[in-house]
Amino acid sequence: MKKALMKIISAGLVMGMMVSATACSKKKAGQLVMATNAYFEPYEYHQDGKIVGIDVEIAEAIAKKLDMELKIEDVEFDSIIAGVQSKKYDIGMAGMTVRPDRLESVNFSDSYATGIQAVIVKEDSGITDLDALLEGDYKIGVQQGTTGDIYMTEDPMVGDARVVRFTKGNDAVLALSSGKVDAVVIDNEPAKHFVEATGGLTILPTFYAEEEYAICVNKEDTELLEKINKALRELKEDGTIAAIIEKYIPSEG
Numbered sequence: 001m002k003k004a005l006m007k008i009i010s011a012g013l014v015m016g017m018m019v020s021a022t023a024c025s026k027k028k029a030g031q032l033v034m035a036t037n038a039y040f041e042p043y044e045y046h047q048d049g050k051i052v053g054i055d056v057e058i059a060e061a062i063a064k065k066l067d068m069e070l071k072i073e074d075v076e077f078d079s080i081i082a083g084v085q086s087k088k089y090d091i092g093m094a095g096m097t098v099r100p101d102r103l104e105s106v107n108f109s110d111s112y113a114t115g116i117q118a119v120i121v122k123e124d125s126g127i128t129d130l131d132a133l134l135e136g137d138y139k140i141g142v143q144q145g146t147t148g149d150i151y152m153t154e155d156p157m158v159g160d161a162r163v164v165r166f167t168k169g170n171d172a173v174l175a176l177s178s179g180k181v182d183a184v185v186i187d188n189e190p191a192k193h194f195v196e197a198t199g200g201l202t203i204l205p206t207f208y209a210e211e212e213y214a215i216c217v218n219k220e221d222t223e224l225l226e227k228i229n230k231a232l233r234e235l236k237e238d239g240t241i242a243a244i245i246e247k248y249i250p251s252e253g
């Protein structure tokens with residue numbers, strides 16, 4: 001009798017523990033969890049202890065329309081898609097380029113911005129254009145898993161052996177400054193900020209590829225995707241997105 005009771009109590013305890021464990025790992029209702037990699041000014045970066053930037057403000061505006069609370073997770077760029085696939089995060093938003101291979105794993109929203117791949121070199125490098133970089137036996141730094149990485153690795157002129165991968169864009173730029181790599185291929189707007197912050201570096205006048213940035217969502221979350229696209233349409237139409245982009249990337253004149 002006593003033993004049976006103990007069993008029931010301990011079974012209850014175990015179950016209670018299991019319930020609270022799932023409760024902890026489950027996302028809260030009404031929360032929109034966004035995975036990003038916040039070393040990518042002006043799209044997402046740390047400032048005064050907060051993560052700010054174009055993507056953050058657009059995500060805030062979308063969450064508001066969805067009546068949800070935005071929660072940002074700063075993770076490695078090449079873990080964002082896997083985390084969205086496993087539903088650890090609801091969305092991935094990180095100046096992320098729409099690519100056919102990524103579309104095999106996740107869905108993408110409509111595009112909210114465009115980007116271009118830029119090449120950063122040292123001011124005195126003697127590398128004056130893209131062809132010189134591709135043809136020479138130079139080491140090229142990239143952020144792991146980004147389009148810069150993919151383009152360079154797949155370029156028949158370049159290839160794996162010449163590509164040096166870093167988990168953060170900053171680290172690639174640091175390696176360029178210290179001479180460990182000869183160039184960095186990265187999106188144009190972050191490239192401008194890195195060059196400004198570092199000194200002795202310059203961006204080549206030729207650009208590698210134009211890209212569309214969008215939000216990635218789990219393939220099963222089609223309702224969420226539709227809501228995000230609707231919010232994006234409204235935010236484009238009322239000028240909110242243009243204003244957010246203009247705030248971080250002021251057009252000249």
Ligand code: ARG
Pocket residue numbers: 036037038039040043044077094095096097098115143145146147148169187211
């Ligand atoms: N646009 C590039 C890509 O999608 C680079 C994005 C990197 N973003 C970041 N937050 N670090 O691969």
